[in-house]
Amino acid sequence: MENPWKTINKRTVYENPWISVTHREVINPSGNEGIYGVVHFKNLAIGIVPLDEHGYTWLVGQYRYTLDRYSWEIPEGGCPVGTSPLESAKRELLEETGITAARWEHILDFHLSNSVSDEAGMAFIARDLSFGEAQPEETEDLLVKKVPFTEALEMIYRGEITDSLSIMGLLRAKVWLEEG
Template identity: 65%
Template sequence: MNEMINPWKTLSEKSIYDNPWISLTEYQVINPGGGKGIYGKVHFKNLAIGIIVLDEQNNTWLVGQYRYAPDHFTWEIPEGGGSLHVDPLISAKRELLEETGITAANWTEIQRMHLSNSVSDELAIIYLARDLSFGEANPEESEQLTLRKLPFTEAFNLVINGEITDSLSVAAFLKVKVLNIVP
């Protein structure tokens, strides 16, 4: 069996919903076992971009905000959307400056991941930003943000204790730890 060959057969597709950020399509399918069924896919019209920020003392910055979809306040790394037609690093630099007022001279891509590959095609790219300069944040109208500086180890413990649950943030902190960027 070749794992690279798609075992699903699409019989038809129907657009269910569309807005500037996402679209939802329903597919009539034959599944890998031969049964007929439906499959819904959320298509994201932007990349998810996340930035984990580290200064020379291994401090990091978290952004706090009330998230509408899960209906609660969350701490997370600076993150946002980036156009599929723009270099993701340009989007990352824009998001970091917009949400924190921070610019960085050193950027490293540390992770690419799908956020929910069972129902969506959303691709996320996470960057590590270092060699920092500080200015004024300029959040979007839809963002009411709180900025929090803390040692990486404290933020990492918030991930381990389940206090940070945002998937980009969890992945970023775990990746930095596994790469031993911060011992």
């Protein structure tokens, strides 16, 4: 489909190593002048649902500065442009949980918020797990807990998991498991 928006002017108003924010003057689909702000993410979001042969998964808990609250999530992180998403997923799983996996399944591609952001990502299932020591980054003060996969789903339904990447990854993993 042809883009009904026309960009008249675009300028970067903020930038750091992870994002850039642009202010855009536009002609909207009805032909009127307007403005649009776009947050561009410099990394691909990566989420991992580790699953063992007994039906357990691992969640990572951390205080999320932007939300000013604690959050339970699947292991997740960023994939720099030009880096393999699978290699980034392996790195993130090891960093946050100490887990390595022998089998990987790519289960989902997504956009996290398409109204003002272009953030995209992928989710994976990790199987045939081995366990070691977590190697969190200096900005991560993490708790890791092993829960039955069904309990992780219940945490979504009870509103205890609110992170969109975690919700999408866990629900897609549920369908993947049901499909065999």
